[in-house]
Amino acid sequence: MPFLKDDRRIIYEVGMDRTIFTRQEFQHRVERARALMTELRLDAIMVNSEKNVEYFSGYASDLWASPTRPFYFVLPRVGEPIAVLPQGADVAWLNSSWAERMTTWPAPRPENEGVTELASEIKKVKQQFGRVGIEMGPESRIGMTLNDALQLLDALRPLEVADCSGLCRRLRIIKSDAEIARIEKACTIASDAFDKLPEMITPGSTEKQVANRFMAAMIAGGADKVLFMAMGAGPGGYETIILRPSQRTLERGDILAIDTGAEYGGYFCDFDRTLAIGTPGDEARRVYEALYRATDAGLAAARPGNKAADLYHAQVNAIEAAGVTPATMGRYGHGLGKMLTEWPSNKPDDHTILQPGMVMTIEPGIAYGNGKVMVQEENIVITDDGCRLLSRRAHVEMPVVYW
């Protein structure tokens, strides 16, 4: 299989050093995918979500922000892969992907965006099992309309269609060194901005103004994008941390949290920091310190052989031991990588076994006061004998901005 011509400009090699994806990196992904295809009895997989197309092909474009034109990538178990692209995207494809074979359709063509061409290419794949995988399962999204997906299922007959989102999960859940380096770079960019956050919180500022200073610092620090910019703030604490910043003016006595997902080279960080404007009350300080200890417990449990559920229990047990109330959040951390959140989930019924190369968040939450919640989050990578922090760890005590 041909990989990456030497003279091709590699738009996707955003990093200068260990964050570079080599042709060997893509070759390795393809080989692992093919081994799983054999195991799962699939003649090919077809991916159509931004992140899976990027993962296998290297094709990187912001045009996914437009829903007009979908992109498809067919990776057969045997033979060369083929991209099925809207007309006009071929130059961009060849500038960022190692995969050279492609076919196009005249887009936009609203009633059938490439489905006919795609089905035809899939049917040309060498068949041994009569089965093809598409993204259908947990945490997947299709990058086409539901009508086109239904048309495709129909057009693929008599081939059997199976879910390949589990296959993608098994590949992507273990990160390569270059992938980890990109996530770590995203974490460092965010850590640097968090270090400067106190000086961004000036009297008279609104939540939105502080958020924009914080985002600008991350962009200036090299982030490609900031897709997740959540803020919670209020007198003595916040009630939720999944909302965008508001136009409310911050006040002395507020406790404020920013949770952010900055992207670098197609990889996310995802962590938050809480701080107080003026000396916080005793309860809030106790809650913050209990979160720090719960994070300690999560970090201690983060090692190969333990399960995602163990990370949950370690954190919850530490919170209960501190005499405070675990917040009901569904999970206490999760995987991350090409998306803000990936598999697994740190929750009681997720028995995913931790392995070296998994990148995850440790994210305890405590409910207190009258409907308030406080959270703390770190990003880690599982190593051979434990874990390593990718985020610069939160302060032991809640940082305070004095006005």
Add this chain to the structure above:
Amino acid sequence: MPFLKDDRRIIYEVGMDRTIFTRQEFQHRVERARALMTELRLDAIMVNSEKNVEYFSGYASDLWASPTRPFYFVLPRVGEPIAVLPQGADVAWLNSSWAERMTTWPAPRPENEGVTELASEIKKVKQQFGRVGIEMGPESRIGMTLNDALQLLDALRPLEVADCSGLCRRLRIIKSDAEIARIEKACTIASDAFDKLPEMITPGSTEKQVANRFMAAMIAGGADKVLFMAMGAGPGGYETIILRPSQRTLERGDILAIDTGAEYGGYFCDFDRTLAIGTPGDEARRVYEALYRATDAGLAAARPGNKAADLYHAQVNAIEAAGVTPATMGRYGHGLGKMLTEWPSNKPDDHTILQPGMVMTIEPGIAYGNGKVMVQEENIVITDDGCRLLSRRAHVEMPVVYW
């Protein structure tokens, strides 16, 4: 129907003035939707994509960046709407939506993320036609897994399921004054950054460094996000304008274009600017000026009663009259608003009639040299008797950065 309690913090009112969405704005959207439901014989619509949930409910969160938990909003033709939410999202919902009724499921629940609860709520809607609309058609995306969508189609039987993406299109294609004000604000933020672009292009800079300075300027200027940041650059011109910036160092003799989609309050701008590093060649200058004249022609054709196809022909005719070659791009502009690209498409077979309140791009492209392309884009709103520019218009002559 209850709308927006007075004492509720309206996270979504990001604007200070005419960009504010009042409760009347949402009421108007709901009333228009219901009139169309009657026309289309639908008892309810269920939306599940970020932008349609936001459009109808006001719910605004960056958590759409995570694929773990979907959100659903059911708007019946008669009776109160209901949000079907992952557990824990209720506080955030109530802080940003006018719609108070909700039900939740214990999320994450990977094999069935709220489908059972959603189907049950849809079936409780007062039935007159036995038909419910979901997003299936052109330029729509579902915000759930394909497996969950197929489960939902099954669970809704014996109700008939129809496509409601056309209904959403008919509502959203005409923007309210507050929506136009948000798009204009996004355009102004980008225009201000483009004005400063020449001074950001310093000797020794890479594409990526320039892009990050440009993005930081937009964020500092108030943008919420920059989802689309494309750059094309090369000696004498660029070959494509849909790629992300590379690590290539810019050089004297390069012609560079940035195409950007910045978001403000949930609304996009989408336009580009081209400039030269050092005096450009005659051919590039001629191409640039022909693009400017083609834009003139597009603007002149942009008035109520004309069709999207007329905008295409006006631009292409002007390019041909200038003796240069129209680029093959599928369309010469499109609608925009809550997404980077929306309906209609300025192409020969799009007969959408222009109406006041439509926000669009005029986007001619010219092919020249050896595989080069040059583009120019403006954002406009159709008015009662023509159109009004929302972007600050490109210079008549190609701007030059002298090193």
